[in-house]
Amino acid sequence: MDDRDGLRRFSSRRSGWRSLLRWMGVLAFVTISGLVLAACGDDDEGEGGLLQKAIDQGYFSVGIANEAPYGFEDENGVPTGEAPEVAKEVLSRLGIPEIRSVIVDFGALVPGLAAGRFDMIAAGMYITPERAEQVLFSDPDYCGTQAFAVAAGNPLGIQTFEDIAENSDAVVGVMGGAVEEGYAEEAGVPEDRMTVFDTVPNLFEGLRDGRIDAVALTSITVNWQVKLLGDPSIEATEGFVPVIDGEELFACGAYGFRPENQAFRDAFTEELNKMKQSDEILPIVEPFGFTAADINKAKDVTLEDLIGEAE
Numbered sequence: 001m002d003d004r005d006g007l008r009r010f011s012s013r014r015s016g017w018r019s020l021l022r023w024m025g026v027l028a029f030v031t032i033s034g035l036v037l038a039a040c041g042d043d044d045e046g047e048g049g050l051l052q053k054a055i056d057q058g059y060f061s062v063g064i065a066n067e068a069p070y071g072f073e074d075e076n077g078v079p080t081g082e083a084p085e086v087a088k089e090v091l092s093r094l095g096i097p098e099i100r101s102v103i104v105d106f107g108a109l110v111p112g113l114a115a116g117r118f119d120m121i122a123a124g125m126y127i128t129p130e131r132a133e134q135v136l137f138s139d140p141d142y143c144g145t146q147a148f149a150v151a152a153g154n155p156l157g158i159q160t161f162e163d164i165a166e167n168s169d170a171v172v173g174v175m176g177g178a179v180e181e182g183y184a185e186e187a188g189v190p191e192d193r194m195t196v197f198d199t200v201p202n203l204f205e206g207l208r209d210g211r212i213d214a215v216a217l218t219s220i221t222v223n224w225q226v227k228l229l230g231d232p233s234i235e236a237t238e239g240f241v242p243v244i245d246g247e248e249l250f251a252c253g254a255y256g257f258r259p260e261n262q263a264f265r266d267a268f269t270e271e272l273n274k275m276k277q278s279d280e281i282l283p284i285v286e287p288f289g290f291t292a293a294d295i296n297k298a299k300d301v302t303l304e305d306l307i308g309e310a311e
Contacts, residue, residue, distance in 0.1 A: 050119060050264045051094065059098040060091050062122040063113060065106040067175075067200050069224045069288035070124030070253075073101060082285045083122040086141055087255065089284060090271045105198050107177025110134050113258060120268075121256035124218075126179050132307040136259045138269040140252035140306070141281060142290060143297035145239035146183065147219035148172075149207055149226055152235050158214050159237055161187035171195060173203045173212035179251065180216040183242045200225060207234060218251075224289045252298055252306060269303075 054060045064071035064079060071081040079101035088099055102118040109121050113135065127137050148158050156170050157163060164170045165188035172189060174180040176196045184194055195212050197203045204225055206212045215222065219239035226236045241248045255272075257265040275281050282295045 055095045061118040063118040066103045082288045083124045087122045124253040126251045127306045135256035138255040140254045140298045142294045143252040145219045147222040147239045148237045149215035165189045171212045172214045
């Protein structure tokens with residue numbers, strides 16, 4: 001089975017994960033976006049649409065979760081990271097010279113987009129069928145694996161979510177609104193051995209002070225944070241692909257837009273795909289720990305591959 005077949009098979013099942021994005025995000029989106037659209041009729045088709053508005057004002061607003069290396073503000077308050085830096089280049093080609101960031105918790109990115117607090121999610125967000133019911137995604141710009149941060153020497157032998165489920169002493173930390181909560185649930189990790197944190201720094205603080213035994217995040221984030229902290233008491237496990245119902249789940253990240261902004265999404269995706277195929281993305285994201293494998297895997301993966309008929 002090649003990667004794309006695996007993606008399509010996973011998408012067609014429409015996983016029943018009981019995540020915050022499923023039972024809270026949908027409600028927030030329906031309620032808030034309905035009010036916003038009714039009030040301002042924000043349709044980007046035709047004259048006066050989102051693209052022209054951004055060109056006229058000279059900047060574009062993006063939502064980030066202050067999660068390095070995906071999207072964060074530097075010491076001068078300038079948005080940077082994998083997603084903002086790629087977005088800057090794509091938007092510049094559309095005639096928009098600047099981005100401005102709005103920082104929210106990761107779990108608030110989708111509701112914040114719907115409420116009009118910003119016009120695009122630039123946070124390396126994984127595409128899932130559930131999120132695609134609320135967010136209009138671009139094609140992906142990277143595909144990654146999962147990993148854990150654990151105590152040095154990995155005393156509990158944690159390599160997969162199943163390892164945590166099978167060890168009654170193991171407690172895993174996940175970030176609110178992120179996919180790892182669903183991965184852990186599907187692997188059989190009980191709720192009382194799963195702790196939800198609001199930020200990446202708080203996750204690692206929980207590991208360092210012994211409240212949890214493992215931090216579950218993308219391998220890119222785990223490796224970046226372990227290197228950044230330089231703490232010999234913690235280490236990163238090898239990257240792996242989660243298995244759900246016997247199928248490998250290759251996860252890919254992209255940029256999110258409101259459903260009424262399809263024309264802008266299409267223009268953004270067209271430029272993004274040109275950069276993918278001409279190998280212009282890797283030099284932008286390498287400083288943030290991304291590899292050729294992360295970027296090349298996304299070259300032949302589209303939004304349709306990841307969500308099937310959900311769009």
